[in-house]
Amino acid sequence: MPVSTFLGIQTTLRGLLAQQRALDVTSHNIANANTEGYSRQTVVLAPSDALTLPTSGSSSTGAAAQIGTGVDARAYSRVRDQFLDLQYRGQSMSLGEHTARSSSLQQAELALAEPGENGISATLGRFWNAWADLANAPESAAGRQAVIDRGRMVSESINGLQRSLADARVRAGAEYDALAGPGGDVARMTGDLAATLNAIRDAEMTGAQPNDLYDRRDLLLDRLSSFGQVSAAASAAGGMDVTLGGVTIVDANDTTGLSSVPPGAFPLTFASSPGGRLGALLEMRDAAGPIASFQVDLDEVARSLSDAVNGIYGAPFFTYGPGTDGLPALAVNEPAISPGSLRGGPAGPGDNSLALAIARLRGGDADERYGRLVTGIGNAVSDAKRSEATARALTDNIKDRRDSVSGVSLDEEMTGLIRFQRAYQAAARAMSTTDEMLDTLINRAGRVGL
Amino acid sequence: MNTRITGSMLTRGVLADLNEIAGRQSDLRRKMSSGKEIGRPSDDPYRAGRALRLHQELDGIRQYGRNAGEALGWQRVTDTALGHITDMAQRARELIVQGANDTLAAEGRNAIADEIDQLIAGIKQEANATYDGRYVLGGSRTDVAPFDSTVRRTDPLVAPNDAYAGDAYVQQREIGVGVTLGINVRGDEILGGAPGASGNMLAVLRDAATHLRTGDTNALRDTDLASLQGQIDNVLTVRTRVGAGMNRLEAATSRLSELEESATMLLSDTEDADMARTLVDFSTQQAVYQSALNAGARIVQSSLMDFLR
Numbered sequence: 001m002p003v004s005t006f007l008g009i010q011t012t013l014r015g016l017l018a019q020q021r022a023l024d025v026t027s028h029n030i031a032n033a034n035t036e037g038y039s040r041q042t043v044v045l046a047p048s049d050a051l052t053l054p055t056s057g058s059s060s061t062g063a064a065a066q067i068g069t070g071v072d073a074r075a076y077s078r079v080r081d082q083f084l085d086l087q088y089r090g091q092s093m094s095l096g097e098h099t100a101r102s103s104s105l106q107q108a109e110l111a112l113a114e115p116g117e118n119g120i121s122a123t124l125g126r127f128w129n130a131w132a133d134l135a136n137a138p139e140s141a142a143g144r145q146a147v148i149d150r151g152r153m154v155s156e157s158i159n160g161l162q163r164s165l166a167d168a169r170v171r172a173g174a175e176y177d178a179l180a181g182p183g184g185d186v187a188r189m190t191g192d193l194a195a196t197l198n199a200i201r202d203a204e205m206t207g208a209q210p211n212d213l214y215d216r217r218d219l220l221l222d223r224l225s226s227f228g229q230v231s232a233a234a235s236a237a238g239g240m241d242v243t244l245g246g247v248t249i250v251d252a253n254d255t256t257g258l259s260s261v262p263p264g265a266f267p268l269t270f271a272s273s274p275g276g277r278l279g280a281l282l283e284m285r286d287a288a289g290p291i292a293s294f295q296v297d298l299d300e301v302a303r304s305l306s307d308a309v310n311g312i313y314g315a316p317f318f319t320y321g322p323g324t325d326g327l328p329a330l331a332v333n334e335p336a337i338s339p340g341s342l343r344g345g346p347a348g349p350g351d352n353s354l355a356l357a358i359a360r361l362r363g364g365d366a367d368e369r370y371g372r373l374v375t376g377i378g379n380a381v382s383d384a385k386r387s388e389a390t391a392r393a394l395t396d397n398i399k400d401r402r403d404s405v406s407g408v409s410l411d412e413e414m415t416g417l418i419r420f421q422r423a424y425q426a427a428a429r430a431m432s433t434t435d436e437m438l439d440t441l442i443n444r445a446g447r448v449g450l
Numbered sequence: 451m452n453t454r455i456t457g458s459m460l461t462r463g464v465l466a467d468l469n470e471i472a473g474r475q476s477d478l479r480r481k482m483s484s485g486k487e488i489g490r491p492s493d494d495p496y497r498a499g500r501a502l503r504l505h506q507e508l509d510g511i512r513q514y515g516r517n518a519g520e521a522l523g524w525q526r527v528t529d530t531a532l533g534h535i536t537d538m539a540q541r542a543r544e545l546i547v548q549g550a551n552d553t554l555a556a557e558g559r560n561a562i563a564d565e566i567d568q569l570i571a572g573i574k575q576e577a578n579a580t581y582d583g584r585y586v587l588g589g590s591r592t593d594v595a596p597f598d599s600t601v602r603r604t605d606p607l608v609a610p611n612d613a614y615a616g617d618a619y620v621q622q623r624e625i626g627v628g629v630t631l632g633i634n635v636r637g638d639e640i641l642g643g644a645p646g647a648s649g650n651m652l653a654v655l656r657d658a659a660t661h662l663r664t665g666d667t668n669a670l671r672d673t674d675l676a677s678l679q680g681q682i683d684n685v686l687t688v689r690t691r692v693g694a695g696m697n698r699l700e701a702a703t704s705r706l707s708e709l710e711e712s713a714t715m716l717l718s719d720t721e722d723a724d725m726a727r728t729l730v731d732f733s734t735q736q737a738v739y740q741s742a743l744n745a746g747a748r749i750v751q752s753s754l755m756d757f758l759r
Binding site (some may be wrong): 113371381411414 | 453455456457462465486488494495496498502503505517520521528583584588590591592617624659736753758
């Protein structure tokens with residue numbers, strides 16, 4: 001079988017086109033060097049089908065030679081490691097959870113104002129001092145007024161902390177509602193994800209490989225994973241089932257395309273903690289969560305203080321019970337307790353026995369309990385901060401590993417640029433060489449004697 | 451497989467490092483400006499709890515110091531009053547010795563009796579001593595004078611105004627954990643006048659005045675002198691007790707100031723920043739920050755593009 005004279009032109013043309021495609025992909029990579037979630041793409045080049053030529057004597061031996069016909073761009077592939085994606089999503093969930101927990105707990109810690117002059121500990125100290133001063137001069141009207149004032153201050157600071165802790169829980173709840181509620185980030189991303197998955201399905205049906213849509217899908221899954229446990233399973237027909245915290249948010253309905261949960265389904269109802277940021281926010285809001293347990297501890301501090309003082313005083317000095325906002329409120333029992341009625345002791349005006357006994361409560365149960373509460377909150381916050389730092393380091397580490405695989409390296413693209421440019425130039429040279437050869441054949445051959 | 455290093459890895463790494471160093475710097479800056487090792491309980495929960503307890507302890511020690519100072523002032527007033535009472539009782543004793551002399555005329559004895567009546571009022575006046583507006587010899591009745599100190603002539607037909615208006619309450623002051631000290635002397639303890647106690651000086655003096663007016667020199671010599679001496683001894687005993695209390699308070703005050711010093715030191719060890727170390731750390735961090743910035747700037751800037759035409 002004869003070989004066409006023009007085979008060389010066809011071969012170099014393929015080379016030119018392939019190098020051009022490779023340059024296009026390189027440009028695409030460079031353009032997206034800073035695009036979040038982008039994975040670098042490569043052209044898969046492969047030699048095009050060879051021509052089989054019978055060689056001399058091949059009819060008897062059956063041997064044949066093959067001649068190459070150049071190169072084909074077979075595919076444009078996305079460089080991505082799915083296992084790193086899974087690891088990343090796991091870590092991202094843990095980072096989301098620890099960040100939300102740490103920020104909520106730090107609000108509680110800030111409300112403590114410890115160590116400091118305005119903390120409850122210092123206020124309690126001044127309250128005991130006022131009683132001790134009253135014991136030194138039980139007749140003093142100023143001393144009695146001071147005891148009542150300090151009592152008010154202790155009440156206010158304990159009530160203030162109780163309110164701040166309740167606020168921290170309310171804020172966690174509000175943040176959860178904003179994120180998980182209708183129109184929130186989760187709902188919006190779910191809609192995006194369903195649309196992207198549908199587009200991928202449509203593209204795949206036509207045999208295309210929509211790399212950039214894959215990137216978009218993976219980016220959305222990455223982002224969702226910081227909110228909670230995400231799992232994505234490909235279905236047989238090319239769609240994908242996606243669940244968040246065990247609740248299906250995108251359903252690969254094989255016949256009618258993918259459907260996402262309707263907007264009315266938000267906020268989603270989770271059977272167990274969804275993990276991630278949503279899980280942490282739910283935990284902080286929860287009546288059995290860590291902030292609520294601080295509230296219980298503080299409640300015990302106030303009760304212990306009120307019981308101890310009232311027990312010794314023999315009449316209610318403090319009142320303690322639900323306040324107008326439903327939170328427990330400590331207050332000096334006014335007007336029953338007033339500078340006129342407050343007594344240092346049951347006998348004459350010089351009797352200081354009660355004041356002395358109450359001043360001796362310093363460092364007692366209420367102080368002890370409060371100290372434990374401060375240490376408890378400190379430990380919880382310090383643990384949360386440490387976990388957050390660890391999760392952040394691990395997430396960064398996996399991000400690095402993923403970037404190492406999928407990220408765009410400009411140096412690499414620059415070398416690619418040179419490589420493909422040179423190859424293109426060489427192919428062009430080959431083309432002109434062939435052209436010159438044909439020129440010789442067509443224009444110069446057979447002109448003997450002209 | 452060689453690890454590919456991409457641009458985003460580099461920038462992320464540089465940023466993360468800079469962030470961490472800046473965080474450490476801000477922590478050190480807080481330590482330097484506040485002078486405290488811990489700004490929040492989570493910086494060191496154990497240390498924060500310990501600092502709270504030490505603050506409490508220090509508060510208590512300072513309060514005990516104030517209590518002891520108060521008590522000392524109270525006892526000084528008491529001591530002075532007891533001193534004056536003793537002086538006047540001694541004067542009365544001298545007068546009785548003079549009046550017991552049989553050669554003295556009745557007018558002379560009457561004059562001495564008048565002076566004793568004056569001394570009785572003077573002694574009661576001393577017993578009404580006050581500290582900070584409070585009557586120190588009245589038990590818990592610190593708002594009323596324990597004795598009526600107007601001069602009333604001793605007369606068998608007229609009731610004397612020598613009743614004790616206070617009560618038997620013992621005023622306690624706390625000068626240490628669980629250490630209390632009764633600081634008051636009751637008026638009835640030395641002068642009598644019910645509600646029943648050991649002293650009886652006023653009645654003894656009243657008897658002497660009566661005996662002077664009736665010229666009963668035997669009674670003056672035999673019983674009154676001895677009784678009065680007994681009452682003076684009683685006051686001296688009580689005064690010794692007050693003196694011992696004052697010694698104890700002074701000892702407590704100096705012990706409390708030592709305790710305060712050591713508690714302050716302990717607290718400072720617990721919560722104060724080590725300034726020298728913090729400063730050294732800070733300048734180290736600054737140097738590290740500089741070099742991280744330097745390295746970051748160089749590595750992020752350069753690329754193959756700089757070398758290709």
